[in-house]
Amino acid sequence: MIQEIMIQTKRRDEMLDITVQVEEILLRENVQNGLVVVYSAHTTAGITINENADPDVQKDILRRLDEIYPRDDAKDRHLEGNSAAHLKTSTVGASQMIIVRDGKLLLGRWQGIYFCEFDGPRRRTCYVKILK
Amino acid sequence: MIQEIMIQTKRRDEMLDITVQVEEILLRENVQNGLVVVYSAHTTAGITINENADPDVQKDILRRLDEIYPRDDAKDRHLEGNSAAHLKTSTVGASQMIIVRDGKLLLGRWQGIYFCEFDGPRRRTCYVKILK
Amino acid sequence: MIQEIMIQTKRRDEMLDITVQVEEILLRENVQNGLVVVYSAHTTAGITINENADPDVQKDILRRLDEIYPRDDAKDRHLEGNSAAHLKTSTVGASQMIIVRDGKLLLGRWQGIYFCEFDGPRRRTCYVKILK
Numbered sequence: 310m311i312q313e314i315m316i317q318t319k320r321r322d323e324m325l326d327i328t329v330q331v332e333e334i335l336l337r338e339n340v341q342n343g344l345v346v347v348y349s350a351h352t353t354a355g356i357t358i359n360e361n362a363d364p365d366v367q368k369d370i371l372r373r374l375d376e377i378y379p380r381d382d383a384k385d386r387h388l389e390g391n392s393a394a395h396l397k398t399s400t401v402g403a404s405q406m407i408i409v410r411d412g413k414l415l416l417g418r419w420q421g422i423y424f425c426e427f428d429g430p431r432r433r434t435c436y437v438k439i440l441k
Numbered sequence: 442m443i444q445e446i447m448i449q450t451k452r453r454d455e456m457l458d459i460t461v462q463v464e465e466i467l468l469r470e471n472v473q474n475g476l477v478v479v480y481s482a483h484t485t486a487g488i489t490i491n492e493n494a495d496p497d498v499q500k501d502i503l504r505r506l507d508e509i510y511p512r513d514d515a516k517d518r519h520l521e522g523n524s525a526a527h528l529k530t531s532t533v534g535a536s537q538m539i540i541v542r543d544g545k546l547l548l549g550r551w552q553g554i555y556f557c558e559f560d561g562p563r564r565r566t567c568y569v570k571i572l573k
Numbered sequence: 574m575i576q577e578i579m580i581q582t583k584r585r586d587e588m589l590d591i592t593v594q595v596e597e598i599l600l601r602e603n604v605q606n607g608l609v610v611v612y613s614a615h616t617t618a619g620i621t622i623n624e625n626a627d628p629d630v631q632k633d634i635l636r637r638l639d640e641i642y643p644r645d646d647a648k649d650r651h652l653e654g655n656s657a658a659h660l661k662t663s664t665v666g667a668s669q670m671i672i673v674r675d676g677k678l679l680l681g682r683w684q685g686i687y688f689c690e691f692d693g694p695r696r697r698t699c700y701v702k703i704l705k
Contacts, residue, residue, distance in 0.1 A: 310606075311672060311674055311679070342442075344478060344570060344572060346608060346670060346672065348670075348671075348672055348679075349681075350679075350680070350681030350682075350684065351681050351683075351684075352622070352623050352624040352630075352681065352683050352684055357531045357535075358484070358531075358535040359484050359527055359530065359531055360484040360527055363519055363520070363521070365517075365518035365519040365520070365524075366484075366519050366524060366527050368518055368519075369514075369516075369517045369518060369519050369524035369527070369528075370524065370527060370528055370531060372516060373510065373514070373517075373524070373525075373528055374528070377509060377641060378637065382633075382637070384633075384636060385629075385633045385637075386629035386632055386633055387627055387629040387630050387632075387633050388627070388629070389627070392629075392630060392633035392634065392637070393637075395623055395624055395630050395633070395634060396633075396634055396637055396638070398623065399621040399622075399623055399634060399664075399665050400531075400532055400664055400665075401531050401532075402534055402666055402669075403621075403622040403669065403684070404669070404670055405534075405535065405536070406478060406480075406536055406538070406670070407480075408443060408478065408480055408568055408570045410443055415443065415480075415482075415568060416482070417481075417482030417483050417484065417566070418482075419483070419484050420482065420483070420484055420535070434681070436672055436679060438608060438672045440572060440608060440704060474574075476610060476702060476704060489663040489667075490616070490663075490667040491616050491659055491662065491663055492616040492659055495651055495652070495653070497649075497650035497651040497652070497656075498616075498651050498656060498659050500650055500651075501646075501648075501649045501650060501651050501656035501659070501660075502656065502659060502660055502663060504648060505642065505646070505649075505656070505657075505660055506660070509641060532663075532664055533663050533664075534666055537666075537667065537668070538610060538612075538668055538670070539612075540575060540610065540612055540700055540702045542575055547575070547612075547614075547700055548614070549613075549614030549615050549616065549698070550614075551615075551616050552614065552615075552616055552667070572704060
């Protein structure tokens with residue numbers, strides 16, 4: 310009962326709405342009630358739940374996170390140069406859980422599930438685990 | 442087995458201790474062991490677990506989050522003007538989970554469950570899902 | 574099915590890799606498939622999932638969090654003087670969940686589970702709950 314969502318990101322920082330992919334897994338597995346865990350298998354990309362209506366919210370989130378955790382920081386020691394991406398990932402979190410009721414994700418009216426790329430573009434994997 | 446907690450917030454930013462409401466649901470459902478998921482159905486309000494003793498901790502948390510994510514930011518594009526609230530929500534998270542042991546929430550001595558309002562006052566909904 | 578991991582931290586801010594301890598619990602309990610919840614019972618210490626290869630990532634994370642949430646802040650009201658630690662804890666989160674597949678933690682290649690001390694040194698407790 311573990312499914313994978315494969316994602317090809319296109320920018321360094323990007324929020325990709327994966328709500329439909331998670332819903333498709335629910336349908337395929339015929340889950341009526343339970344809990345879904347959406348998990349990013351990466352340390353420079355996380356999962357968050359946020360607004361699905363105005364795409365400007367995503368732009369503001371990514372820009373402000375980048376101001377708080379700037380890519381370049383002379384004090385960083387990590388040679389790969391992506392410590393900011395690691396910090397952003399720990400801030401939003403590696404995973405989110407969503408309740409399932411009557412076969413549907415129990416999301417609020419404006420909530421979508423987002424894969425948050427912080428060090429792209431890359432090929433990424435999300436695991437989806439359903440607890441019935 | 443999904444319960445709702447209805448909340449009327451009174452300020453723009455506010456941390457409301459909902460531990461007792463979650464405990465009441467445990468009692469009502471007669472849950473002895475398992476996991477409780479507390480989920481905010483909103484994109485400008487989240488859930489966190491933090492200190493339940495000195496209310497000044499909540500004041501410091503809200504004030505500092507507001508300094509990091511100021512309400513007004515000339516670069517924000519989102520016309521509703523509440524991008525800071527969306528960022529605060531993704532920072533604390535939309536949900537928290539708490540282990541249940543022998544009919545009780547397995548919280549640490551100083552831990553309480555907080556509903557975090559970041560764009561109030563509003564009428565809000567929390568979902569509580571119990572996994573036995 | 575609730576296990577405890579006891580931790581003695583040595584510094585004020587510290588990220589301790591507890592992946593092996595969680596794996597040992599899986600083996601001892603003979604869990605093949607399910608979900609593991611790793612939970613910090615504290616309000617000034619959390620759990621995060623991040624890079625397990627270069628220890629400089631942890632140094633950068635701790636240093637940058639300390640710049641964003643400085644220990645001393647003249648506006649803080651909390652007399653204990655550790656509001657920054659409470660903020661760091663709510664930022665990384667009190668708990669993380671990891672999927673279990675075929676008896677193993679389904680972590681990404683570079684992911685480790687970290688206990689994050691933000692107000693040490695102290696004796697700390699983590700709860701590990703397995704959902705089969």
